[in-house]
Amino acid sequence: xxxxRRHLSFLLLGALGxxxxxxxxxxxFYIDVLTLIFFxxxxxxxxxxxxxxxxxxxxGGVMFFGTGAYVSSILLTTFGFPPIFxxxxxxxxxxxxxxxxxxxxxxxxxxxxxxxxxxLAFAELLRVLANSVEFTGGGVGLFLTYAPGLSNLQxxxxxxxxxxALVLMFISIVIVYWLEGSRFGAQLVAIRENEDAAxxxxxxxxxxxxxxxxxxxxxxxxxxxxYSQKYLYLDPPIAYSIHLSVEMLxxxxxGGMGTIFGPLVGAFVLHSVNEVARHFIDTPGxxxxxxxxxxxxxxxxxxxxxxxxxxxxGKKSGSSSLDKKRSREDS
Amino acid sequence: xLRINNLTKRFGGLVAVSSVDLxxxxxxxxxxxxxxxxxxxxxxxxxxxxxxxxxxxxxxxNASIVGxxxxxICQRGMVRTFQITQPFAGLTTLQNIxxxxxxxxxxxxxxxxxxxxxxxxxxxxxxxxxxxxGLTIAGRKRLELARALATDPKLLLLDEVMAGLNPAxxxxxxKVIKGIRGRGVTIFLIExxxxxxxxxxxxxxxxxxGKLIASGTPSSVAENPQVIEAYLGHGAAEAMAEGA
Numbered sequence: 001x002x003x004x005r006r007h008l009s010f011l012l013l014g015a016l017g018x019x020x021x022x023x024x025x026x027x028x029f030y031i032d033v034l035t036l037i038f039f040x041x042x043x044x045x046x047x048x049x050x051x052x053x054x055x056x057x058x059x060g061g062v063m064f065f066g067t068g069a070y071v072s073s074i075l076l077t078t079f080g081f082p083p084i085f086x087x088x089x090x091x092x093x094x095x096x097x098x099x100x101x102x103x104x105x106x107x108x109x110x111x112x113x114x115x116x117x118x119x120l121a122f123a124e125l126l127r128v129l130a131n132s133v134e135f136t137g138g139g140v141g142l143f144l145t146y147a148p149g150l151s152n153l154q155x156x157x158x159x160x161x162x163x164x165a166l167v168l169m170f171i172s173i174v175i176v177y178w179l180e181g182s183r184f185g186a187q188l189v190a191i192r193e194n195e196d197a198a199x200x201x202x203x204x205x206x207x208x209x210x211x212x213x214x215x216x217x218x219x220x221x222x223x224x225x226x227y228s229q230k231y232l233y234l235d236p237p238i239a240y241s242i243h244l245s246v247e248m249l250x251x252x253x254x255g256g257m258g259t260i261f262g263p264l265v266g267a268f269v270l271h272s273v274n275e276v277a278r279h280f281i282d283t284p285g286x287x288x289x290x291x292x293x294x295x296x297x298x299x300x301x302x303x304x305x306x307x308x309x310x311x312x313x314g315k316k317s318g319s320s321s322l323d324k325k326r327s328r329e330d331s
Numbered sequence: 332x333l334r335i336n337n338l339t340k341r342f343g344g345l346v347a348v349s350s351v352d353l354x355x356x357x358x359x360x361x362x363x364x365x366x367x368x369x370x371x372x373x374x375x376x377x378x379x380x381x382x383x384x385x386x387x388x389x390x391x392x393n394a395s396i397v398g399x400x401x402x403x404i405c406q407r408g409m410v411r412t413f414q415i416t417q418p419f420a421g422l423t424t425l426q427n428i429x430x431x432x433x434x435x436x437x438x439x440x441x442x443x444x445x446x447x448x449x450x451x452x453x454x455x456x457x458x459x460x461x462x463x464x465g466l467t468i469a470g471r472k473r474l475e476l477a478r479a480l481a482t483d484p485k486l487l488l489l490d491e492v493m494a495g496l497n498p499a500x501x502x503x504x505x506k507v508i509k510g511i512r513g514r515g516v517t518i519f520l521i522e523x524x525x526x527x528x529x530x531x532x533x534x535x536x537x538x539x540x541g542k543l544i545a546s547g548t549p550s551s552v553a554e555n556p557q558v559i560e561a562y563l564g565h566g567a568a569e570a571m572a573e574g575a
Binding site: 011174181186187189190192193197198200201202203204205224285307 | 379381400401402405406410411413415417418419420421422426429430431433436437438439442478479482503505
């Protein structure tokens, strides 16, 4: 398990480095890439809580993001409600959606690929709904006005959004750090490893899973507000894009599920690979193939992600949790 | 402490457990034996809340627990172990036991302390930092016991914790179980290892084809002709009597 005290100085240094970094980077492009890395790391972390810790894989994680984005944006455009408060309602909205989806699917005992598919279905359902009702602006979408200021959570420079994303990411790391040392975290991991045994040992597995998806939903809701205030436009295909659902699980799997820094490492590596491939390869589409190949290699050869690969080197006896699952199924 | 009335479970046309009545009193060690497929584990699963009974009542400490979920039953002080061990494979022994300990505390520190205490009781102290997937069969069985014990149960349901162990390991775990009873925990166990059943139990129930066919002290049950027939086949009791 991760030992904070041993790594504290290293961590503070890293945090400090990220805080002062914009003063050394003049390129708007790199600031934007870093902002995007923090943003996906943050979303990945939200997926990590339910997927990596509680072992419940979702393919529709974007539904919380989209719902949060609509909550704060509609409040802003219709009632002039300032996003700095709207973000909290977006968080509530995401958590509430998590409660509904979690209650419905976990109570009926959906697990594994069935749960993954039902979340995908919920996300698609919401996309179609957002397309057909009036108050979301339908297919035309919602246009937000550009009015920089803290109350609008809009900033004049990309550096402002850099810090916004950085704060979100820090918060997500603090949440997962708390999880690692808490009873709730241990209960989620127990559910991931063996749900029957967890239930037999007095864990209310239904309640724990619902709490986990509500945390994921709350985090996704805040991400929605961030996105809509940064890009000032929202329509159903953006709000409920499958691409984002996949990205948040991908960065986590590549970095290492069930680890504190997995999503950040994964987001950093995948975005870097993506940018480098795009930069050096001119043939359209070829960069995507390179990106895909690297994904296959990482997932194929490092079933516990990059963090898992490093941990393995450090500890001889530590075989991967995926290996463990396999051996359990064999025996 | 535990009272079961007329408990019945059907799987389609098969009656796995058929109107069973039994009782476990405080501080007792009661065993449930019977040939393979007799319905022992099914009975345990119903008592622990993993299976819904079709008919009958289950009372624990004078309150009905029918319809309760396993975690609720565990919180009332009755916890089961699994015949096919169900470790949290990706976790260490300590983390495994701590999951059980967390049922009574939300503090990580006290859960750890409790887990270390329990490990001492079952003799796993030296294995605490080992991954649960690397444990031997005997180790896994002990881990089942340790996790259950860490929840501070009043009644422990042990499902074949000795199956697959060698005689030396069985002697060890018999001592552990006696030690647990010494701490005031009531024990209800399913077991095939007759030596252990004789050695441990105050009373024994025999289940065959879902029905209780005998009950009493272990030695009286072992001499019961019906029990001998259930295990060895029709006519076996007579043959044995003639041979004697």
